[in-house]
Amino acid sequence: MTTLRVLTVDDSRTILAMLHHTLSNAGFEVLQAEDGKQGLDLLKTETVDVVITDINMPVMDGIEFIKHVRASGQHQSLPILILTTETSQDKRDQGKAAGGTGWIVKPFDPEKLISVIHRVVH
Amino acid sequence: MSDLDEFKATYFDECSELLTELEEQFAAIEAGERDADRLNAVFRAIHSIKGGAGAFGFSALVGFAHAYETLLDYVRDGRIEMSDDVVTLCIRANDIVADHVSAARTGEVLPAEYGLDEKARFDALARGESIEDEDENGEPLEEFDFEFTPVMVNLDAVGPSDAFEMGDAFDLDDAFDSAPLQAEVGHWEINFTPHRALYARANDPLLLFRELAALGDMHVRAVLRDIPPLAEFEPFDVYCSWEISLVSASVTEALIREVFEFVEGDCDIVIAQVGDVPMAQPKPVFVEPEVEAVVEIEEPPADLLALADDEVADLLSLVSELTTTPTAEPLPDVLADPVQDIFDEAPVMSFAELAASIPPPPPKPAPVAPVRAMAPASDSEESTGRSVGVQSIRVDLDKVDRVVNMVSELVITQSMLTQQMDEALRAKYTELVRGLEVLAQTTRGLQDSVMAIRAQPVKSVFSRMPRLVRELSSQTGKKIRLETVGENTEIDKTVIEQLSDPLTHMIRNSADHGIESPEKRVAMGKSETGTVRLSAEQSGGNILIAVEDDGAGINRERVLQLARDKGIVAPDVQPTDEQIDQLIFAPGFSTAEALSDISGRGVGMDVVLSNIKKIGGSVHVRSWTGKGTRMTLRLPLTLAVLDVMLVKVGPSPYVVPLSSIVETIQCSRASFERVPSGGQVLQVRGEYVQVIDLATRFGMASEHASESRFVVLCEAEGNSKVALIVDDIIGQQQVVIKSLEENFERVDGIAGGTILGDGNVALIVDVQGLKTNVVHKSAA
Numbered sequence: 001m002t003t004l005r006v007l008t009v010d011d012s013r014t015i016l017a018m019l020h021h022t023l024s025n026a027g028f029e030v031l032q033a034e035d036g037k038q039g040l041d042l043l044k045t046e047t048v049d050v051v052i053t054d055i056n057m058p059v060m061d062g063i064e065f066i067k068h069v070r071a072s073g074q075h076q077s078l079p080i081l082i083l084t085t086e087t088s089q090d091k092r093d094q095g096k097a098a099g100g101t102g103w104i105v106k107p108f109d110p111e112k113l114i115s116v117i118h119r120v121v122h
Numbered sequence: 123m124s125d126l127d128e129f130k131a132t133y134f135d136e137c138s139e140l141l142t143e144l145e146e147q148f149a150a151i152e153a154g155e156r157d158a159d160r161l162n163a164v165f166r167a168i169h170s171i172k173g174g175a176g177a178f179g180f181s182a183l184v185g186f187a188h189a190y191e192t193l194l195d196y197v198r199d200g201r202i203e204m205s206d207d208v209v210t211l212c213i214r215a216n217d218i219v220a221d222h223v224s225a226a227r228t229g230e231v232l233p234a235e236y237g238l239d240e241k242a243r244f245d246a247l248a249r250g251e252s253i254e255d256e257d258e259n260g261e262p263l264e265e266f267d268f269e270f271t272p273v274m275v276n277l278d279a280v281g282p283s284d285a286f287e288m289g290d291a292f293d294l295d296d297a298f299d300s301a302p303l304q305a306e307v308g309h310w311e312i313n314f315t316p317h318r319a320l321y322a323r324a325n326d327p328l329l330l331f332r333e334l335a336a337l338g339d340m341h342v343r344a345v346l347r348d349i350p351p352l353a354e355f356e357p358f359d360v361y362c363s364w365e366i367s368l369v370s371a372s373v374t375e376a377l378i379r380e381v382f383e384f385v386e387g388d389c390d391i392v393i394a395q396v397g398d399v400p401m402a403q404p405k406p407v408f409v410e411p412e413v414e415a416v417v418e419i420e421e422p423p424a425d426l427l428a429l430a431d432d433e434v435a436d437l438l439s440l441v442s443e444l445t446t447t448p449t450a451e452p453l454p455d456v457l458a459d460p461v462q463d464i465f466d467e468a469p470v471m472s473f474a475e476l477a478a479s480i481p482p483p484p485p486k487p488a489p490v491a492p493v494r495a496m497a498p499a500s501d502s503e504e505s506t507g508r509s510v511g512v513q514s515i516r517v518d519l520d521k522v523d524r525v526v527n528m529v530s531e532l533v534i535t536q537s538m539l540t541q542q543m544d545e546a547l548r549a550k551y552t553e554l555v556r557g558l559e560v561l562a563q564t565t566r567g568l569q570d571s572v573m574a575i576r577a578q579p580v581k582s583v584f585s586r587m588p589r590l591v592r593e594l595s596s597q598t599g600k601k602i603r604l605e606t607v608g609e610n611t612e613i614d615k616t617v618i619e620q621l622s623d624p625l626t627h628m629i630r631n632s633a634d635h636g637i638e639s640p641e642k643r644v645a646m647g648k649s650e651t652g653t654v655r656l657s658a659e660q661s662g663g664n665i666l667i668a669v670e671d672d673g674a675g676i677n678r679e680r681v682l683q684l685a686r687d688k689g690i691v692a693p694d695v696q697p698t699d700e701q702i703d704q705l706i707f708a709p710g711f712s713t714a715e716a717l718s719d720i721s722g723r724g725v726g727m728d729v730v731l732s733n734i735k736k737i738g739g740s741v742h743v744r745s746w747t748g749k750g751t752r753m754t755l756r757l758p759l760t761l762a763v764l765d766v767m768l769v770k771v772g773p774s775p776y777v778v779p780l781s782s783i784v785e786t787i788q789c790s791r792a793s794f795e796r797v798p799s800g801g802q803v804l805q806v807r808g809e810y811v812q813v814i815d816l817a818t819r820f821g822m823a824s825e826h827a828s829e830s831r832f833v834v835l836c837e838a839e840g841n842s843k844v845a846l847i848v849d850d851i852i853g854q855q856q857v858v859i860k861s862l863e864e865n866f867e868r869v870d871g872i873a874g875g876t877i878l879g880d881g882n883v884a885l886i887v888d889v890q891g892l893k894t895n896v897v898h899k900s901a902a
Contacts, residue, residue, distance in 0.1 A: 011166065014133040014174040021125055056169045058162075070322075079324045085173060101324045102384035105176040119333055119384065120325065 004121060005029045007046070009039040009053040009082065010066060015106070019052065022110040028060075036065030043075065050121045051080040052104065055091045063091075063098045070099035079120035083108070126178075130514075133174040137223045140167040142585035144216045148209065149588065149741045155206045164196045164212070168524075170684045171219060175226065183222035186237045190215045193244040202247055211247070215240055215587050219248055308373050313392040315363035318459065320388035327364060333381045336369020369394075521574055537855050538879030577612035580658045580667070582623045584609045587656055589631055594633040601640050601650055602633055607657035613665050616758055620737045621667070624730040628669040628753050629654060631727060635675030636751050646670065646748065661756075664781055670752040676745035678702045685711065700842065703751075707731040708765045737874065738767040738859070740890040764855050766877075768884065769834060770850035772822040775884040777857055777876060782889045784843065786851055787833045804845045806835060814892055815847040821872065836889045844893045855879075859886065 006028045008019045016032050023030045031046060033039035039053065049068070055062035062082060066109040069075045082095040082103040092103050101120045104113055172187035194212075196202040206468055218237040225232045312334075316327055334340050342364055349361040368378070375678050378393050379386075489783035548555050584606050591604040613621075637643075637652035644650055657672040678699060685691040685705045697705070707709060709728040731741050739757040758764070758781075767786075787806070794802045794813055802813040813833075834846045857876035861886075862869060873888035 012170040012173055014129060014135045014170075014177065017132050020766055021129070056166050058166060076322070077324045077326075083457060085169070085176070096323065096387075099323050106173050109620060119381075122328070122329065 003027065004050065004117075005031065005046070006031075006117070007033065007039060007051045009033045009036060009051065009056040009057070009062070011035055011054065015083070019113075022071040022108075023117075026110075026114045033076075035102060036060030036062060036068070039065055040068050040120055041091070042048040043072070045068065048078070050117055052083055052117075053079060053080060054083045055095060063094050064114050066095060066098040066100050072079065081106045081116060128149070130178060133178065134227050135516075136174065137171055138582065140171055141216065141220050141223065142581060143167050144219075145585045145588050148213050150215065151204070151209055152213070158198075161194070161198055161204070161618060165191065165198060168194060168219065171223065175222075178226070180222070182232060182236075183219070183226050186215075186222055186241065187219060189241045189244050190219065193247065196248060200578075201416070208247065211240065211243055213243075213592070215590070220589065241360070250766060266696055272570075308370055309396045310366075310368040310370075310373060310375075311394045311396050312366040312368065312378065313363070313390070314366060314382075315390040316360055316385065317388050317390075318358060318360050320385050320713060321360065323384075323389065325390065326485065327740050330365075330381055330385065334368055334378070337373050337381070338368050340369075341367045351862045363390075365425070374590050374643070440643045458625040482898055517575075519576075522572070522786060526572050526576065529569050533856050534858055534877065534879065536562055540626075541855075541879040573614065576615045576617045578618055579610045579612055580618060580621070580665075581609040583618055583625060584656060584658070586622065587625065590626060590629055591633065591654060594630065598633060598637075599639065600633065600637050600652060602637055603651050603768070604629075605653055605655040607655065608659050611658040611660055611665060613757060616737075617665075617737050620733060621755075621757075623657070624733045624741075624755065625667070625669065627727065627730050628755075629656070632669055632671040632673065632751065633751075636671035636675075638674050665757045667755040667757065668752055674752040675747040676703050676706065676743070676753055678745075678747070681705055700744070703745045706743060707741055714802055732844060735891075764857055764859050764886070765854065766876075767834065767854050768852040768878070769816075769832070769846075769848040770852060771820060771848050774822075774881060775852065775878060776816065776848070776887055778846065778882050778887045778889065779873070780854060782836045782838070784835045784837050786847075787835060788830055789833055790830060804833065806843070811835065811843045811845045812893065816887070817847070819892065838890045838893045842890060842893070846887065846889070846892075857884070857886070 006019075006023050008016055008023070008030060009032075010019070011034050012017050013083040016034075020030045020032065031042060032050060033042050036053070039051070040060070043051075053062045053065055054117050057065075057076075060068075066080050066082075069078065069080060079101040080099065082092060082100045083106055084095070085106050092100075095103065102116060104116050111117050123763055144164060144167050147167070151160055151164075168191045169185050172184055172191055174707055175183040176186060190212075193202065193208075193215075197204050197208065202208060215237075221232065221236070225229075277720070304595065314327070314330075316325075320327075324385060331340070331342055341368075344360070345363045345365060348363070349355075373394055375395070407859065485773050526726050536558075540562060543551075543555065543558065565623075587603050587606070591602050594600075595602045632654050637654070637696075638646070638648075640650045655668070657670070658665060658667045661668075680698070682691065682702050684704070685702075686693055688711065690705065690708045690711060691697060706727045707730065713730060734755055734757070737757055741753065741755055743751065743753045745751040747837050764777075765780040767780055767783055769776050769778060789804070794804055797803055802815075803810045804813050805811075832848050832849055832851050834851070836844050836846060838844050856858060857878070859874045860876055862874050865875070871888055871892040873886040873891065875883055875885050878884050
């Protein structure tokens with residue numbers, strides 16, 4: 001099986017670091033972006049198998065980011081997981097409406113994170 | 123360092139940046155800039171602090187940040203107005219968050235009731251505003267706390283350090299953890315009809331089946347009866363549904379629902395428990411007998427999609443054939459076989475993918491290629507694109523220090539080489555000389571770059587001060603406003619770290635002794651609110667950091683009296699105003715008549731002086747009675763390398779920091795004038811300057827053979843000048859500072875040592891120290 005590439009988008013370095021640690025330990029290749037804009041730019045040049053994105057970010061938030069990804073045409077079947085906090089049901093709904101595939105609740109548990117990724121990636 | 127510790131370190135770093143950001147945003151918000159951008163930035167900062175805190179189980183911090191965040195969310199929604207009261211409350215809340223962060227960092231446990239008042243005020247605010255709103259939109263606003271309680275409990279139960287054990291807060295876990303194992307074999311029938319939206323969000327039935335298959339013995343039947351004739355086929359519509367039977371000893375409905383969690387709302391799903399008899403044959407009731415395309419799979423084969431791709435290609439060519447054939451006839455006969463083929467081998471190939479591969483007719487949206495088809499591109503880009511998006515790295519300071527040291531040594535070696543090229547060689551080896559010049563340039567550039575790595579804006583220290591001023595303000599009952607200027611000025615990180623204490627002390631001093639009470643200020647015709655101005659600027663090779671207040675100024679009479687009482691100044695000496703001001707830094711001196719809570723914590727301003735001296739800086743104070751006081755720190759840009767002038771005093775080389783030199787003068791012995799106190803002065807362009815004969819000062823015979831003397835005119839603190847008499851001036855160069863204290867002991871008038879290119883040791887003259895020393899000496 002080829003290595004899966006994951007793009008993580010979050011403005012918190014802590015969360016990015018923890019995602020990176022968990023995902024690379026699980027054998028994924030990890031790309032990082034600090035906001036939606038960076039994430040979009042990265043997707044122009046990089047091919048990834050799954051995206052994990054935060055909602056609250058400067059420059060371009062997660063909802064906008066997902067909308068842009070979906071609108072870009074070539075990423076319509078790219079799974080996008082939304083990293084949410086425990087209280088943001090409405091954000092989750094917004095994320096879903098924008099085209100989010102699934103969600104991960106913060107703080108995340110590594111095993112569950114991996115299993116959620118496998119739930120949306122071939 | 124364990125992974126967790128490393129993450130925590132990252133988290134606390136991030137927190138201090140976010141707290142700085144909060145200070146900045148609120149400074150602007152306080153000034154009236156209450157726009158959505160600022161509010162969003164504040165919200166994000168609190169949100170990020172909370173997010174990380176959750177990961178590490180800092181439950182008190184999470185709890186408070188959560189309540190705060192909710193308040194901010196209401197403000198963002200417009201449910202609560204950003205009034206001055208709310209701003210004040212938020213600023214207080216920032217301080218509490220900062221305290222929680224620092225408690226989390228040190229492991230200190232804050233009292234349980236800490237911050238509860240503010241939390242209660244969040245609630246009160248929300249309720250106060252909500253009385254009208256609540257009835258209208260039916261949204262209760264007091265969801266603040268109890269909505270969040272479960273997470274708090276979970277975090278507590280897990281303990282603070284088990285970030286990776288913290289599954290409890292994870293929604294999905296409930297199903298796993300709380301579902302009792304069922305002993306009997308269960309048989310579930312699931313009807314699953316995806317909608318278009320399911321594919322639009324990149325969900326895929328195949329993956330759902332894969333997950334279900336992991337739960338037990340699974341059979342999937344595709345229901346193809348709704349597939350229209352190809353002519354009516356709408357590529358983006360979904361025609362296929364599935365009937366699944368799942369037999370397992372331990373599966374609950376909750377577990378099955380969990381598999382479909384992400385697609386809830388995007389599909390019709392009926393889950394029924396049939397009984398406990400394992401199903402041997404597919405139940406005919408699910409299948410329309412006349413539809414042949416019913417397929418069973420045990421588990422989706424791994425190479426399914428590869429196969430599917432081939433099939434899609436076949437289908438594509440078929441479709442293109444069909445679309446170019448003008449026929450009105452129904453096509454089921456033609457299609458029967460290919461369709462059958464496809465579903466024999468790729469039964470759960472999603473229609474979205476299939477549809478995505480078909481070039482749509484002109485009015486349709488642009489063709490959409492499945493991700494898989496693009497996968498090969500990643501291989502070629504892998505090597506080049508990996509670092510995209512990475513803009514900075516975090517490096518252990520030790521590693522940078524090692525580089526700094528090596529560069530410093532390189533600087534010495536380079537200057538040694540240059541020095542040892544004598545004139546004869548210079549004339550002969552012009553190429554070598556040119557090479558050395560290039561080497562010197564490169565070394566200098568390298569050194570600057572390395573120093574730049576360690577440079578940081580002073581913002582990180584400045585940002586801690588607004589809070590201090592707020593606290594001082596409430597403790598003293600004085601009204602104090604803090605102004606900061608030049609917070610982007612960069613200084614060596616090692617210097618910055620040493621700045622916090624002295625600055626805190628200086629600001630405390632200003633608030634405590636400088637700024638008057640509001641009544642007194644009004645009586646003096648000043649504004650009620652006093653201002654403390656904290657500024658940073660670069661000045662040559664130095665950074666000047668000033669703390670200025672518009673308070674009463676130093677009470678010189680009292681300072682001098684105290685200094686005489688304490689024996690710091692002899693009774694017969696009358697120091698100048700400037701010297702009196704400087705006395706507040708004398709060891710053991712404190713102007714507070716009674717030790718106050720604020721600045722008199724057992725340490726005086728002498729601690730500021732010694733801290734600053736430790737990092738190669740100096741402190742100067744200037745005061746204007748009734749108008750205010752300015753304390754200035756002069757700090758080196760970097761601790762390691764210094765531009766100096768090499769001079770000779772007696773037989774020994776000394777170096778004088780270039781940054782303090784104004785000019786060098788050659789003059790006759792007769793130019794020096796004796797003053798009654800026993801010292802000498804020199805008139806330079808109409809200004810009398812104190813003269814220090816370094817040879818005498820350093821205990822060498824002051825027999826100067828020649829009438830002509832070399833004088834290095836230096837600037838000490840506060841624009842006061844001092845003239846140093848030396849025997850010879852050798853030249854300028856760069857030296858690497860070696861600490862005298864670490865290798866020997868502190869010597870008055872000497873700032874450190876250095877090793878010269880020829881291997882000799884030279885001492886670095888501390889100009890300010892010499893001058894201050896002379897004052898004290900004569901005063902003693």
